[in-house]
Amino acid sequence: xxxxxxxxxxxxxxxxxxxxxxxxxxxxxxxxxxxxxxxxxxxxxxxxxxxxxxxxxxxxxxxxxxxxxxxxxxxxxxxxxxxxxxxxxxxxxxxxxxxxxxxxxxxxxxxxxxxxxxxxxxxxxxxxxxxxxxxxxxxxxxxxxxxxxxxxxxxxxxxxxxxxxxxxxxxxxxxxxxxxxxxxxxxxxxxxxxxxxxxxxxxxxxxxxxx
Amino acid sequence: xxxxxxxxxxxxxxxxxxxxxxxxxxxxxxxxxxxxxxxxxxxxxxxxxxxxxxxxxxxxxxxxxxxxxxxxxxxxxxxxxxxxxxxxxxxxxxxxxxxxxxxxxxxxxxxxxxxxxxxxxxxxxxxxxxxxxxxxxxxxxxxxxxxxxxxxxxxxxxxxxxxxxxxxxxxxxxxxxxxxxxxxxxxxxxxxxxxxxxxxxxxxxxxxxxxxxxxxxxxxxxxxxxxxxxxxxxxxxxxxxxxxxxxxxxxxxxxxxxxxxxxxxxxxxxxxxxxxxxxxxxxxxxxxxxxxxxxxxxxxxxxxxxxxxxxxxxxxxxxxxxxxxxxxxxxxxxxxxxxxxxxxxxxxxxxxxxxx
Numbered sequence: 001x002x003x004x005x006x007x008x009x010x011x012x013x014x015x016x017x018x019x020x021x022x023x024x025x026x027x028x029x030x031x032x033x034x035x036x037x038x039x040x041x042x043x044x045x046x047x048x049x050x051x052x053x054x055x056x057x058x059x060x061x062x063x064x065x066x067x068x069x070x071x072x073x074x075x076x077x078x079x080x081x082x083x084x085x086x087x088x089x090x091x092x093x094x095x096x097x098x099x100x101x102x103x104x105x106x107x108x109x110x111x112x113x114x115x116x117x118x119x120x121x122x123x124x125x126x127x128x129x130x131x132x133x134x135x136x137x138x139x140x141x142x143x144x145x146x147x148x149x150x151x152x153x154x155x156x157x158x159x160x161x162x163x164x165x166x167x168x169x170x171x172x173x174x175x176x177x178x179x180x181x182x183x184x185x186x187x188x189x190x191x192x193x194x195x196x197x198x199x200x201x202x203x204x205x206x207x208x209x210x211x
Numbered sequence: 212x213x214x215x216x217x218x219x220x221x222x223x224x225x226x227x228x229x230x231x232x233x234x235x236x237x238x239x240x241x242x243x244x245x246x247x248x249x250x251x252x253x254x255x256x257x258x259x260x261x262x263x264x265x266x267x268x269x270x271x272x273x274x275x276x277x278x279x280x281x282x283x284x285x286x287x288x289x290x291x292x293x294x295x296x297x298x299x300x301x302x303x304x305x306x307x308x309x310x311x312x313x314x315x316x317x318x319x320x321x322x323x324x325x326x327x328x329x330x331x332x333x334x335x336x337x338x339x340x341x342x343x344x345x346x347x348x349x350x351x352x353x354x355x356x357x358x359x360x361x362x363x364x365x366x367x368x369x370x371x372x373x374x375x376x377x378x379x380x381x382x383x384x385x386x387x388x389x390x391x392x393x394x395x396x397x398x399x400x401x402x403x404x405x406x407x408x409x410x411x412x413x414x415x416x417x418x419x420x421x422x423x424x425x426x427x428x429x430x431x432x433x434x435x436x437x438x439x440x441x442x443x444x445x446x447x448x449x450x451x452x453x454x455x456x457x458x459x460x461x462x463x464x465x466x467x468x469x470x471x472x473x474x475x476x477x478x479x480x481x482x483x484x485x486x487x488x489x490x491x492x493x494x495x496x497x498x499x500x501x502x503x504x505x506x507x508x509x510x511x512x513x514x515x516x517x518x519x520x521x522x523x524x525x526x527x528x529x530x531x532x533x534x535x536x537x538x539x540x541x542x543x544x545x546x547x548x549x550x551x552x553x554x555x556x557x558x559x560x561x562x563x564x565x566x567x
Contacts, residue, residue, distance in 0.1 A: 041451070
């Protein structure tokens with residue numbers, strides 16, 4: 001299928017916060033209450049549309065266990081976006097955010113867009129981290145923030161898509177050199193319309209490539 | 212128009228239609244997902260072709276069983292359980308062995324590569340892996356004493372076997388007759404068969420294996436290795452799980468069992484053979500990819516549909532060529548220092564950022 005851009009995402013955060021479930025909800029629109037422990041990394045992909053352009057998200061869902069973190073770091077390379085996830089019912093997963101950010105700063109490119117997600121917001125009665133704290137942390141570290149629930153699907157779609165919208169905006173603003181793939185952005189086979197040919201280019205683009 | 216003529220035209224049209232539709236019927240059939248039970252009673256999802264392959268495999272397993280019974284009739288009961296008959300350690304003192312014994316070692320090695328009949332698996336694995344020998348070095352009551360000792364102290368945290376070892380333990384429990392036998396199989400795996408430190412907290416052994424695997428791919432499949440390098444595809448992306456779960460999480464169950472048959476008899480180098488084979492089988496397709504996502508989907512599709520174990524094992528042993536345990540040991544030594552230095556560097560960085 002043709003697309004204008006391909007963005008690589010990485011999902012990070014402590015074990016058991018719901019990274020794989022967020023991915024499954026986003027790609028398959030279903031929730032799996034018991035999920036196998038992720039070993040190393042798993043992958044998902046989905047097409048979305050932003051500004052009438054098809055964008056393919058290639059999502060790397062990493063293992064959260066501490067012992068895997070020395071492997072995980074090699075996955076940051078070439079990621080355009082990261083979803084940093086914690087569990088609003090488990091305080092320690094919020095406390096560990098700083099060390100995840102440290103890994104991200106060390107191994108990812110500086111322009112990577114990071115979305116902070118407070119997952120399991122359907123479990124409000126067991127809440128251990130307030131929404132304000134999440135907002136505060138995001139603000140201090142320059143992250144986008146949302147609370148979401150992989151179970152009810154609340155904000156899942158929005159989290160993935162608004163991250164993409166932010167990346168897309170950065171491209172429009174010329175923050176990235178899209179020909180340099182280390183930013184985690186690939187130009188699709190459909191060809192990208194340059195800044196001038198954007199609007200009317202999209203229709204012919206959709207029909208132009210059938211691979 | 213007479214009736215016959217009409218029929219002729221109709222059949223002609225039908226033929227045209229068939230040639231037009233047939234490929235798509237075939238494609239659709241291959242895409243229909245069906246649920247079925249595999250040889251171990253697991254419900255799995257696959258396409259119609261997978262079901263057919265699995266039925267053929269079932270028949271082959273029966274045939275292979277007959278081969279074992281015939282040999283047993285000729286060589287005597289339990290001939291395959293003789294101590295020292297395993298091929299796990301190369302460089303056995305050949306001179307000290309009788310020729311007839313050596314012949315049996317070779318026969319068994321060939322036989323195991325073709326598959327151990329499911330009913331014999333517990334016995335044969337226990338013997339060739341060295342688990343039986345390991346068990347014989349401790350008192351009879353060792354395991355029950357151990358269970359008594361940990362009784363009441365097993366918390367959720369200690370019971371959780373991490374890093375994929377849970378998948379391995381689960382399959383061992385399924386195959387072995389008793390929990391105790393499964394325990395000894397796990398012990399021999401971790402202590403003797405696999406590389407050391409494979410499942411420690413920093414997974415250093417696992418990192419070492421990944422690096423050795425990367426080197427072996429360059430040696431054995433240079434075209435693929437060069438292509439993946441150009442795409443910046445690191446083999447550890449897919450192979451970490453293979454080596455930690457010993458393929459149990461990715462391959463269909465009977466195929467996993469067949470890999471383990473050889474693993475227990477010939478040692479950890481088997482994992483490299485199999486991992487290389489997965490890439491080798493798809494060489495032409497892989498060389499056409501131009502991004503990481505395509506490589507991932509080819510590899511994942513391949514392993515999930517590998518219902519025919521012989522297809523995989525033939526490539527693993529006939530097409531990959533031989534590798535000696537000695538050579539692999541040497542490469543592991545070389546990579547270990549690199550891995551340790553890297554892990555150490557990360558630890559220091561994290562400590563620095565904590566202090567700062």
